[in-house]
Amino acid sequence: MRFLLTDEQSDFARTLRSLLGSAQVPAAVRAWADGDAGPGRALWSRLAATGLFALAVPEAHEGAGLLPLELSLGLVELGRAGVPGPVVESAAACVLLSELADESLAKRFLPGLALGEASATLTLPGGSPYAPDADAATYCFTVSQAGVLRLAGAPAGPLRSTDPARRLSLPPADGGELLAEGPEVTRAAGVAWRWARLLTAAQCLGVGEALLARTVEYAKQRTQFGTPIGSFQAVKHRLADTLLALEFARPLVWAAALSPGPGEVAAAKLAAGEASYRAAMTALQLHGAVGYTEELDLSLWLRKARPLRDAWGTPSACRAEVLRSLTPRRR
Amino acid sequence: MNLAQTAEVEEFRAEARDWLARRVPSSPLPSLETAEGFAAHREWEAQLHADRWSVVSWPEEYGGRGADIVKWLVFEEEYWAAGAPGRVSQNGINLLAPTLFDHASPQQRARVLPSMASGEVIWAQAWSEPESGSDLASLKSRARRTDGGWLLSGQKTWSSRAAFADRAFGIFRTDPDTPKPHQGLTYLMFDLRAPGVTVRPIGRLDGKPAFAELFLDRVFVPDEDVIGEPGQGWRIAMSTTGNERGLTLRSPGRFLAAADRLVGLWHGHGDPSDTALRDRVADAVVGARAYELFTWANASRFAAGETIGAESSLNKVFWSEYDIALHETALDLLGPDAELADGEWAEPWVFSLAGPIYAGTNEIQRDIIAERLLGLPKGRR
Ligand SMILES: Cc1cc2nc3c(=O)[nH]c(=O)nc-3n(C[C@H](O)[C@H](O)[C@H](O)COP(=O)(O)OP(=O)(O)OC[C@H]3O[C@@H](n4cnc5c(N)ncnc54)[C@H](O)[C@@H]3O)c2cc1C
Numbered sequence: 001m002r003f004l005l006t007d008e009q010s011d012f013a014r015t016l017r018s019l020l021g022s023a024q025v026p027a028a029v030r031a032w033a034d035g036d037a038g039p040g041r042a043l044w045s046r047l048a049a050t051g052l053f054a055l056a057v058p059e060a061h062e063g064a065g066l067l068p069l070e071l072s073l074g075l076v077e078l079g080r081a082g083v084p085g086p087v088v089e090s091a092a093a094c095v096l097l098s099e100l101a102d103e104s105l106a107k108r109f110l111p112g113l114a115l116g117e118a119s120a121t122l123t124l125p126g127g128s129p130y131a132p133d134a135d136a137a138t139y140c141f142t143v144s145q146a147g148v149l150r151l152a153g154a155p156a157g158p159l160r161s162t163d164p165a166r167r168l169s170l171p172p173a174d175g176g177e178l179l180a181e182g183p184e185v186t187r188a189a190g191v192a193w194r195w196a197r198l199l200t201a202a203q204c205l206g207v208g209e210a211l212l213a214r215t216v217e218y219a220k221q222r223t224q225f226g227t228p229i230g231s232f233q234a235v236k237h238r239l240a241d242t243l244l245a246l247e248f249a250r251p252l253v254w255a256a257a258l259s260p261g262p263g264e265v266a267a268a269k270l271a272a273g274e275a276s277y278r279a280a281m282t283a284l285q286l287h288g289a290v291g292y293t294e295e296l297d298l299s300l301w302l303r304k305a306r307p308l309r310d311a312w313g314t315p316s317a318c319r320a321e322v323l324r325s326l327t328p329r330r331r
Numbered sequence: 332m333n334l335a336q337t338a339e340v341e342e343f344r345a346e347a348r349d350w351l352a353r354r355v356p357s358s359p360l361p362s363l364e365t366a367e368g369f370a371a372h373r374e375w376e377a378q379l380h381a382d383r384w385s386v387v388s389w390p391e392e393y394g395g396r397g398a399d400i401v402k403w404l405v406f407e408e409e410y411w412a413a414g415a416p417g418r419v420s421q422n423g424i425n426l427l428a429p430t431l432f433d434h435a436s437p438q439q440r441a442r443v444l445p446s447m448a449s450g451e452v453i454w455a456q457a458w459s460e461p462e463s464g465s466d467l468a469s470l471k472s473r474a475r476r477t478d479g480g481w482l483l484s485g486q487k488t489w490s491s492r493a494a495f496a497d498r499a500f501g502i503f504r505t506d507p508d509t510p511k512p513h514q515g516l517t518y519l520m521f522d523l524r525a526p527g528v529t530v531r532p533i534g535r536l537d538g539k540p541a542f543a544e545l546f547l548d549r550v551f552v553p554d555e556d557v558i559g560e561p562g563q564g565w566r567i568a569m570s571t572t573g574n575e576r577g578l579t580l581r582s583p584g585r586f587l588a589a590a591d592r593l594v595g596l597w598h599g600h601g602d603p604s605d606t607a608l609r610d611r612v613a614d615a616v617v618g619a620r621a622y623e624l625f626t627w628a629n630a631s632r633f634a635a636g637e638t639i640g641a642e643s644s645l646n647k648v649f650w651s652e653y654d655i656a657l658h659e660t661a662l663d664l665l666g667p668d669a670e671l672a673d674g675e676w677a678e679p680w681v682f683s684l685a686g687p688i689y690a691g692t693n694e695i696q697r698d699i700i701a702e703r704l705l706g707l708p709k710g711r712r
Contacts, residue, residue, distance in 0.1 A: 128667035160672035162681065164538065168671070224466040233710075234694040284536075285687055285694075288464050289489040292685050293542065294534040302536065306662070307670040316605060316663065 003254065005073070013073045015050055020081035026297045032084035033164035037136040040084045047083070048116020050074075056094040056195065061110035066098065068195065069257040072202035076253075079206025079276075079308075082300045084165045086121040086133040088203060088312070092196035093120035093141050096149070099188035100180055109139065123171060124189045124196070127312065131155060134169035141179075142171050147186040152176040163303040197312040198265045201253050201272040204308050208246045208276030211283040211301050215239065218287055235286055242282045245275035263325025270318035273309035280305035334627075336405065343398070344405045350382060351413035362678060363419045364539035369453075369495040372419035376450030386424055386448045393440065394448035400630045407584035412591070422491060423447045423454030427500045430518070430571045434559040442555075443520070455493035455523065457501030457545055458568070460486060465695050467502075468512040468565060472547065474503035474519065480553040481505070483521060486546055491689075493543035494532040498522050502564040516564035520556040527551070537672065537681040581650040583623035586657070589679075590619035593661055600664050611660040618653045625649070641703035644696040651686030651693060658683045 005013075023046065028039035047053070055071040057063025064070075071091060078087055094113050097105055112118035118138035121131045125145045131152075134140040140152040153176040155169035216239060219230030229235050249271035256268035280302045284291045291298055309315065336344070360375060361368035379385040380394055388403040389395025398406065418424065428447065431440055446452040463470040472485025483503055493499060499521055506515030523530060527550040532540040559567045597612045625646070629639055658680040662669035671677065687693040701707045 130667060161670045162537070162672045162677055163670070164672075166670070224464060224469075226466075232694065234697065281684070284684060285692070288688055288692065289459065289542075289685075292489075292536050292688060294536055294538055299536055310662075310667070310669060314663065314666065316608060319607075 003251070009070060009073055012050070012070060013077055016047070016052070016074055016077040017080070019046060019050065020077060020083065023081070025081045025083055026300055029082055029084045029165045029300050032136070032167075035135070035167075037085075040136065043083060044085060044116055044119065047078075053090065053094075053116040054114040056091040056098070057110050057114035058098050058106075061098075061106050062114040063094075063098075063110065064114075066095065068198060068260055069254070072198060072253060072257040075199045075202035076206040076209070079203035079208075079304075080210045082207070082210065082304065084133075086119060086131075086137050088196050088199040089121040089132060090119045090137070091199055092124075092192040093122045093139065095195045096122070096124075096141065096143070096188050096192035099191050100149075100184060102180060105179055112138070122192075124193050125186070127193065129170055130159065130168035131171050132161075132166050132168060132311075134158070134171060135167055140169070140171055140176075142176070143185060143189040144174065146181075147183060147189070148174070148181040149179045149185045149189075150174065150176040151179055161307055163307045165300065165304070166307055193312070194260050194262060194265050197269045197318075198253075198256050198260055200308055200312045201249075201256065201265070201269040204269075204272040204276040204305070205246065205249055205253055207301050207304050207308060208242075208249075208272070208279035211276070211279040211298070211305070212239065212242050212246060214298055214301075215242075215279075215283040215286050222288075229286070238282045238286065242275075242279045245271075245278055249275040261325065263322050266313060266318040266321035266325070269313050270315050270322065273318070274315055277305045277309040336401070340401055340405055343402050344409060347384065347406050347409045348413070350384060351409055351415055354378060354382075355413045355415045359414075360416045362539060363417055364492065364535065364541035364678075366495055366540075369419060369492070372416055373450045373453065375416050376418070376420055380449040385420070385450070386428070389428070389444065389448065393444040400633050404582065404584070404626065404630060407582035408587060409584070411582075411584040411588035414588070419492070420447060420450050420453055422456045422496075423452075426456055426571060427454050427520075430500075430558060430567060433570060434518075434567050439555065439558070452498055453492075453496045455490045455496035455499040455543075457487040457490050457493065457499040457521075459489045461488050464489075465692055468516075470502065470504065470516070472501075472503050473507070474505045474517055474552070476505075477551070480551055481517070481519065481557070483519075483527075483547045483550040483552060486544065488544040489533070489542050489689075490545055492541055493523060493530060493545060494540050496523055499545070500558075502568050505561050505564075513565040515562055516568075517561045518558045518564040518567045519552050520558065521547075521550055521552045525550050535681070536684070537678060539678075581646075581654075583619065583626045586619040586622055586650070586653065589654075589657055590615045593657060593664075596661055596664050600666070608660070608663055611656070611663070615653075615657045615660055618656070622649060622653060641699050644691070644699040645704070647690055648687075648693050648696050648700070651683075651690075654683040654686050 023043055028043050032040045051064055052074045054064040055067045059065050090113060094110060097109050113120060120139040120141060121134050121137040122141040123129060123131050124143050131140050134155045135158050140155060141149060142152045143149050152171035155171040158167035158169050161168050219235055220228055222229050252268040252271045256264040283298060284302055287298060290296055360371040363369055363372045376385055383394060383396050386395045387398040387406045390397050431443060458467060460470050460472060472487060474481040474483050487501060502516045502518050504515060505517040509515035527548040529546040531544045533542040533544055535541045593612055593615050658676060661676045662680060668674055698710060702709055
């Protein structure tokens with residue numbers, strides 16, 4: 001067993017991190033929240049140049065193959081930087097279309113998505129009825145409970161999320177172009193769902209890491225009672241606990257990326273989602289009142305943590321899945 | 332020990348319940364953290380005041396009903412159970428008024444309290460400064476002596492709803508040369524529209540323009556607006572922080588009502604097989620009851636003439652953590668709808684997140700509990 005990243009994988013993560021580090025992401029997030037997707041799209045096209053969007057598309061359609069580990073590494077970096085937009089949903093849509101093995105659908109959508117020229121959002125059966133960022137995405141796919149895949153028509157105007165950079169739309173129940181139907185669609189949707197959950201877990205991990213890093217910096221520099229607040233044991237312990245939770249979520253995310261079975265993926269999402277939400281609570285508490293203002297960039301991550309913890313499987317749903325996957329099948 | 336109320340108290344309860352049933356707005360007012368909501372709440376408070384329900388515990392001469400603490404708690408229970416709006420005057424009523432009752436001159440009380448009770452003048456608390464949060468005594472804003480009063484200069488911040496409020500109260504350094512930071516401070520009131528005051532709103536986490544930062548440049552305050560003796564500001568301020576942590580800010584009535592709504596949500600949305608969530612709903616019910624009974628125990632002690640000291644820190648930590656747990660449970664029950672910012676639980680959830688920060692952070696409260704109630708050695712601070 002070699003549970004370490006290859007040099008190539010680490011390099012990929014590093015490339016993304018440095019690209020995002022110099023990309024003024026917070027400004028793009030704020031614009032996105034205000035309904036101006038321009039700066040976010042510009043960021044997406046720079047990300048596309050790294051090959052990020054090709055990681056959920058087969059080679060036959062301009063992709064790099066379906067590479068969940070590499071894509072998860074990417075999502076950690078996107079979460080760390082706070083990149084806006086339906087990255088997870090785009091990738092899941094690619095997986096859905098790839099799994100369907102319908103050449104004409106694949107030809108029509110996948111190359112554009114692989115190259116990052118197009119983006120997608122989607123809703124899948126059993127999940128949230130709200131499609132994130134449908135107003136900014138090129139495509140909005142829906143799969144119904146009955147296994148009908150559609151390219152949804154223009155969804156109703158976005159509803160406000162507690163994270164303003166997640167714009168939620170309710171796609172029309174069965175409007176839009178019918179693309180495919182049948183048990184094959186349901187099966188493909190199941191696979192896409194697992195990817196969405198895994199990638200959200202990775203994104204949560206990145207969000208949590210960003211929250212922790214910023215809070216550690218703040219605790220070193222903010223003084224009260226004539227000393228940096230980081231020297232108080234109550235502050236130290238909370239930060240140490242935050243690191244603990246994130247570091248034990250990380251191996252679960254990597255393991256799930258290596259073998260994306262339902263139980264592994266649910267465990268990863270549970271641990272990463274909770275760790276990142278707890279990191280947000282710690283960050284807020286230790287920043288005091290400045291942390292409670294939207295002016296500080298920290299708020300961009302604080303507001304992401306809760307919706308991402310619940311997206312593509314709440315902790316409770318993930319726990320149920322973990323247990324289900326362990327139950328020996330009998331009948 | 333006896334949990335039953337007297338007939339007189341029950342009569343008072345019935346009167347309040349009846350009034351509220353007839354007058355509480357049928358649809359919720361806009362958020363009081365916005366300009367629009369501020370105006371709507373002001374009107375509501377004027378209605379409350381017209382029938383002397385805005386400050387039931389105050390003496391009648393200031394618009395109250397002279398209700399004792401028992402009746403006040405009963406009123407709060409009825410108020411929140413009726414789904415009545417949050418109080419935009421809360422800073423004045425809960426924080427400044429007790430200080431005025433304890434430390435102000437009769438003239439000051441006569442001048443300030445009636446317009447506070449009617450919602451005509453809404454007060455903001457101007458204590459914190461950018462560098463002085465937990466360590467409030469390190470504050471630097473100054474009040475310098477001038478003819479007939481004082482000139483305020485400096486910066487205050489995170490003043491709740493100061494963007495829309497009329498006046499503010501705060502502590503200022505009047506003598507910078509004292510050996511200890513807690514000395515040489517003076518407690519006073521000032522007009523937020525006076526020359527020299529600049530109010531800059533600061534968006535909250537949910538974007539509502541609730542806080543403001545105040546820049547003060549030689550703002551004149553007449554002597555009549557100084558509370559107590561100059562130089563005694565710290566002692567005066569500390570005599571009322573207990574109110575903020577303790578009973579008045581978070582009456583049990585509010586949590587009983589919230590727990591009740593949560594139970595309703597459970598019956599509507601709950602999945603009976605999700606026992607973990609069911610347990611948390613039950614915990615919220617039990618928590619509200621515990622808080623209610625703890626409060627009654629304290630109230631009984633007040634009524635018997637005792638005072639409450641560091642125990643108010645127990646109260647603070649409990650209600651703030653309870654509040655978050657209750658709202659998180661509601662969000663978990665709502666599933667995908669939890670993230671809708673316009674949902675019924677979103678704003679109260681975001682507000683609950685601030686509970687462990689304001690009114691003295693919970694880290695500081697735990698230190699107080701450990702040192703003053705458990706007698707543990709004082710830490711480095
Ligand atoms: C919603 C809200 C409303 C508010 N309304 C008002 C208002 O109306 N008027 C007003 O004047 N102020 C108001 N405040 C400000 C509030 O009083 C301060 O936020 C609070 O005193 C904490 O100060 P700080 O934010 O500077 O945090 P800091 O004091 O900088 O603390 C940062 C972190 O360090 C921790 N810490 C600090 N010292 C210690 C220690 N000795 N041991 C262990 N941990 C420590 C704190 O617990 C916290 O977690 C409000 C704040 C909020 C969030």
